Amino acid sequence: MKVAKQKSEELARLAALVRQMKIGMLTTIEPDGSLRSRPLETVEVDREGRLWFFTQAHSPKSARAEAGDHQVNLSYADPRDEDFASISGTARVVRDAERMRELWTANLDRWFPRGLEDPDLALLEVRIDKAEYWDEPRNENVKIGTLAPRQA
Numbered sequence: 001m002k003v004a005k006q007k008s009e010e011l012a013r014l015a016a017l018v019r020q021m022k023i024g025m026l027t028t029i030e031p032d033g034s035l036r037s038r039p040l041e042t043v044e045v046d047r048e049g050r051l052w053f054f055t056q057a058h059s060p061k062s063a064r065a066e067a068g069d070h071q072v073n074l075s076y077a078d079p080r081d082e083d084f085a086s087i088s089g090t091a092r093v094v095r096d097a098e099r100m101r102e103l104w105t106a107n108l109d110r111w112f113p114r115g116l117e118d119p120d121l122a123l124l125e126v127r128i129d130k131a132e133y134w135d136e137p138r139n140e141n142v143k144i145g146t147l148a149p150r151q152a
Contacts, residue, residue: 001018001019001022001041001042001043001045002043002044002046002103003015003018003019003045004044004045004047005047006045006047007047007048007049013133013135014045014049014085014087014131014133015045015049017076017078017083017085017133017135018042018045018076018085019042020078020081020083021076021077021078021083021085022041022042023039023040023041023042023076024039024042024051024074024075024087025037025038025039025040025074025075026038026039026040026053026061026072026073026074026091026124026126027072027073027074027075028060028061028064028072028091029071030060030064036060037075038061040053040055040074041053041054043103043105043108044103048127049128050125050126050127050128051074051087051089051125051126051128052103052123052124052125052126053123053126054100054103054104054108054111054122054123054124055093055121055122055123055124056112056118056120056121056122057093057095057120057121057122058120061091061124062093062122062124064091065092065093065124066093070090070092071088071089071090072089072091072126073086073087074086074087074089074126082134083133083134083135084133084135085132085133085134086131086132086133087126087128087130087131088128088129088130088131089126089127089128089129089130090127091124091125091126091127092125092127093122093123093124093125094123094124094125095122095123096123097116099123100116100121100122100123101116103123104116
């Protein structure tokens with residue numbers, strides 16, 4: 001997983017936690033208003049604090065982003081170290097072959113066996129609106145960081 005230098009200490013800590021946990025549960029709002037979560041492997045946290053994932057362009061999660069229902073939540077957890085993160089953001093589908101080549105790694109073959117040749121392969125970008133993370137054992141000195149890298 002790639003992690004770029006971040007603009008703030010809070011974003012850097014969040015990026016480090018995401019790198020450590022790697023798999024996030026992406027929650028979308030379904031057409032009937034229900035919530036649906038599915039696991040995604042994070043492939044990058046870029047300089048802007050955006051999270052990047054590979055997806056199928058015609059998957060239900062991609063359809064939600066394409067339909068304008070692009071508010072999502074990502075949850076990451078490492079119960080062994082008592083590290084957790086919750087990220088609210090805006091998702092969009094990106095079909096950029098060059099960017100996909102930059103981010104592709106061999107371990108993605110298990111989810112995308114046709115690799116970069118798959119015509120339905122796309123990227124899902126999540127722009128962070130708000131995030132919280134917990135990165136210490138639960139005691140009297142629990143640290144909770146809240147950040148919002150984008151200005152409204």
